[in-house]
Amino acid sequence: MKRFLLLVVTVAIMSGCYRTDPRNPYNLPIANTMEKYLAQVAEDPDTELVDMEEIIPGIALHIAYATENNFTGVPIYTSPKAFLCRPVAHALSAVQDSLQKLGLGLKILDAYRPYAGTLYFYEIYPHSTFVANPKTGSIHNRGTAVDLTLIRLDTGEELEMPTHFDSFSDTASHTFMDLPEQVLENRALLRGIMEFYGFHPYEPEWWHYNFTNARSYPLRDVSFEDLMKD
Numbered sequence: 001m002k003r004f005l006l007l008v009v010t011v012a013i014m015s016g017c018y019r020t021d022p023r024n025p026y027n028l029p030i031a032n033t034m035e036k037y038l039a040q041v042a043e044d045p046d047t048e049l050v051d052m053e054e055i056i057p058g059i060a061l062h063i064a065y066a067t068e069n070n071f072t073g074v075p076i077y078t079s080p081k082a083f084l085c086r087p088v089a090h091a092l093s094a095v096q097d098s099l100q101k102l103g104l105g106l107k108i109l110d111a112y113r114p115y116a117g118t119l120y121f122y123e124i125y126p127h128s129t130f131v132a133n134p135k136t137g138s139i140h141n142r143g144t145a146v147d148l149t150l151i152r153l154d155t156g157e158e159l160e161m162p163t164h165f166d167s168f169s170d171t172a173s174h175t176f177m178d179l180p181e182q183v184l185e186n187r188a189l190l191r192g193i194m195e196f197y198g199f200h201p202y203e204p205e206w207w208h209y210n211f212t213n214a215r216s217y218p219l220r221d222v223s224f225e226d227l228m229k230d
């Protein structure tokens, strides 16, 4: 009887292992095929991931995860693209229009991130203040979070901010005040305009903003290449 029980338990554990998809180890409701993604878009067009370079022609991009110059030391994305869900993209376009009146513009540092990227990041840096826990996924996986900074439109030069992008430090927090007046003003300007258009700051990272109801959008694991073909 004991031996039989052992066999039952072993089979149960093994079949459990086989059921786990390494691309989705926590069994989250992730759209990881174009078929699933397109079905979601057909049902709710607001969940479409749109190319920011089409929504804001000439938008400045510096997608660090498409280069070696990021905290992992290797390129995570195969191309330097920024996709966001449609309402998020339009809100950002309104931000850009307002900034233009001041001679300023946005530079996008990261936008939609396929779930595979989140899995990989957490393996490298398992601290959930700065890197989303794959158990829940990142808001970047939903296409409703964006990392960005401000630039001068005439020179393309970045306005001075408290830290560089992805500085995993206390200085990156909105609560960190021991900074030059101009830096505090730049951070506050970005925050003020983003909040006006429906974005919410993430306290530990001055560069990260979530759109209103960000978590109501679906998690995705479709590649930039597939989105570009679409």
Ligand SMILES: [Zn+2]
Pocket: 110, 140, 145, 146, 147, 207, 208, 209
């Ligand atoms: Zn972010």
